[in-house]
Amino acid sequence: MLDFEKHIEDMEKRLDELKRLSAGSKEDLSLEIDELERQLAEHKTKVYSQLTPWQRVQIARHPDRPQTRDFIEMIFHDFIELHGDRLYGDDAAIVGGPAFLDGRAVMVIGQHKGHTTRERVTCNFGSPHPEGYRKALRLMKLAEKFNLPVITFIDTQGAYPGVGAEERGQAWAIADNLMRMSQLRVPIVAVNIAEGGSGGALALGVADRLLMLENAWYSVISPEGCASILYKDAAKAPEAAESLKMTADALYKNGIVDEVVPEPVGGAHRAPNATAENLHAALNRALEEISASPVGTMLDLRYAKLRAIGAFEEPQPTPQ
Amino acid sequence: MSINTKKGIPEGIWSKCAACGEVIFQKEFFAGYKVCPGCSFHYPLSAHERLDTLLDMGTFRELDANMTSANPLAFVGNKPYEESLEASVANTGLKEAVVTGYGKLNARTVVIAVMDFRFIGGSMGSVVGEKITRAIEYAAKKHAPLIIVAASGGARMQEGMFSLAQMAKTSAALGKLADKHVPYISIMTHPTTGGVTASFPALADIIIAEPGALIGFTGARVIEDTLKEKLPDGFQTAEFMLEHGMVDMVVERKEIKGEIAALLDMFQMGAAGRPQATLSVGDIVPGADVARKMQKSMQTGVKKSAKNIKTQVKRLQGK
Numbered sequence: 001m002l003d004f005e006k007h008i009e010d011m012e013k014r015l016d017e018l019k020r021l022s023a024g025s026k027e028d029l030s031l032e033i034d035e036l037e038r039q040l041a042e043h044k045t046k047v048y049s050q051l052t053p054w055q056r057v058q059i060a061r062h063p064d065r066p067q068t069r070d071f072i073e074m075i076f077h078d079f080i081e082l083h084g085d086r087l088y089g090d091d092a093a094i095v096g097g098p099a100f101l102d103g104r105a106v107m108v109i110g111q112h113k114g115h116t117t118r119e120r121v122t123c124n125f126g127s128p129h130p131e132g133y134r135k136a137l138r139l140m141k142l143a144e145k146f147n148l149p150v151i152t153f154i155d156t157q158g159a160y161p162g163v164g165a166e167e168r169g170q171a172w173a174i175a176d177n178l179m180r181m182s183q184l185r186v187p188i189v190a191v192n193i194a195e196g197g198s199g200g201a202l203a204l205g206v207a208d209r210l211l212m213l214e215n216a217w218y219s220v221i222s223p224e225g226c227a228s229i230l231y232k233d234a235a236k237a238p239e240a241a242e243s244l245k246m247t248a249d250a251l252y253k254n255g256i257v258d259e260v261v262p263e264p265v266g267g268a269h270r271a272p273n274a275t276a277e278n279l280h281a282a283l284n285r286a287l288e289e290i291s292a293s294p295v296g297t298m299l300d301l302r303y304a305k306l307r308a309i310g311a312f313e314e315p316q317p318t319p320q
Numbered sequence: 321m322s323i324n325t326k327k328g329i330p331e332g333i334w335s336k337c338a339a340c341g342e343v344i345f346q347k348e349f350f351a352g353y354k355v356c357p358g359c360s361f362h363y364p365l366s367a368h369e370r371l372d373t374l375l376d377m378g379t380f381r382e383l384d385a386n387m388t389s390a391n392p393l394a395f396v397g398n399k400p401y402e403e404s405l406e407a408s409v410a411n412t413g414l415k416e417a418v419v420t421g422y423g424k425l426n427a428r429t430v431v432i433a434v435m436d437f438r439f440i441g442g443s444m445g446s447v448v449g450e451k452i453t454r455a456i457e458y459a460a461k462k463h464a465p466l467i468i469v470a471a472s473g474g475a476r477m478q479e480g481m482f483s484l485a486q487m488a489k490t491s492a493a494l495g496k497l498a499d500k501h502v503p504y505i506s507i508m509t510h511p512t513t514g515g516v517t518a519s520f521p522a523l524a525d526i527i528i529a530e531p532g533a534l535i536g537f538t539g540a541r542v543i544e545d546t547l548k549e550k551l552p553d554g555f556q557t558a559e560f561m562l563e564h565g566m567v568d569m570v571v572e573r574k575e576i577k578g579e580i581a582a583l584l585d586m587f588q589m590g591a592a593g594r595p596q597a598t599l600s601v602g603d604i605v606p607g608a609d610v611a612r613k614m615q616k617s618m619q620t621g622v623k624k625s626a627k628n629i630k631t632q633v634k635r636l637q638g639k
Contacts, residue, residue: 182492
């Protein structure tokens, strides 16, 4: 349970208790129950409308938060998982394959962290190796060949930091995805569902539309990493989270993210199905919009979108 | 300064290499582009020193020289971003961590971008990303070969996602350049690390690394902390990357220019019938000879980074 959820949990327990008492007694407790329900709703709205960036990071990392496989299960049907990069191995940190989104066949690819300890270890906690990124690219090229739109789910603290990952070209694999995704001749919708840690997240994030769940974060560096560089103290992560402007609403305001997908009050872990419904609708909407353009226009717009991000000053531009 | 003056010997003539301790004749050191004649240690170069080693004398024309950083996140952290920028400007005389333009390399016209590690660790923010993207687009427009020299610790943290997005921007521009069959040669120098490595430096037709350069994605300390074990000797050096198939060649500084010229000639021959470079460099500006110019810049600029260089040397020696 998260710190700021404690009081909510207490109130919910008291409410349950009252309801239980009420059911077993002749005394009418409905007034008390109504009052407590009102207070609870008010308190929740207050807490969740004023979340700090660091509190959102906590929600994004909640162990019960739905992950890529959960969203695939809730939103798509007839998912067929494909494996391997055809070069070195199969990375469980990235799952992917074709599936139906309602009536439309698509390629869905995403980082998966795992729920149980065992699954988490198998998935390296959602931190991919180069073979994961190369598998993702292989599936995207497959999608391009058969004209299937690509949907990616981003959920990683970062690419895997290990000797093998460096030996097999982590940087090269990520860079290759960035370049090839910018030119892929099918629509791409990327959704950050929880954590977007730096280049390891971006490697699935070059898209026509970048969506973000309300409580997800996306940043050039993790708040802990930033804090240990700036303050030599990872415990100052809450301050770093504030400085990095890494929440969905901040990134939307800065023009980095195209759409924020709302989560029910309390966060996705409290209402996975309702979250999935919101995301489902947003995906269909995004695909409709992108598919309205011919491929050439779509690619021009994608390039223009990537090209436009940046903030600088230039008093006298060089004439070309 | 980067190399210590030996007691009793007038400064500026003899110095002691911080890497091997050998006493070296400074003239020879500068003539060798700041490579120790004793141990072959490659001392870092500023962006302009690097341009001198690659381009024909007096042929460089700078592009987008007036672009400077904004502070899109109003980033404060331990000190305001503006302060870091001002300090780097004062220390380097540059406006940002990359210098871009065009010039002649053994008489072939090329577009070139050179990073300078002294400017906030050569980190890539909006300006570095934009200037490199424009250089790529310029090379594509003019069908002129592109050379990018990387020297970077990674993304510019103070610009948050604006910084990360530059990786995608530069990579997308390179996709378009590749479609035009314009050659792109990447030179990875010490250090080429972090998010920057995972963008334009890794996407070249040919990747040349300088001997001993630190090259990688995740920092060695982060890997050590995660794995709780000591890393192998020579991990993430240019030679390590060559062994693992990630770079085409490790080339001594003095040989890089000739190697590029030879490659461009071969690619040029294969590209007969394709659009030719439409970029010309105007009159050649007479300049001092390269060694003398370097000695001057060494005396003015590099002294300040002495401590930095010693740390780098120690790191390269695994201490």
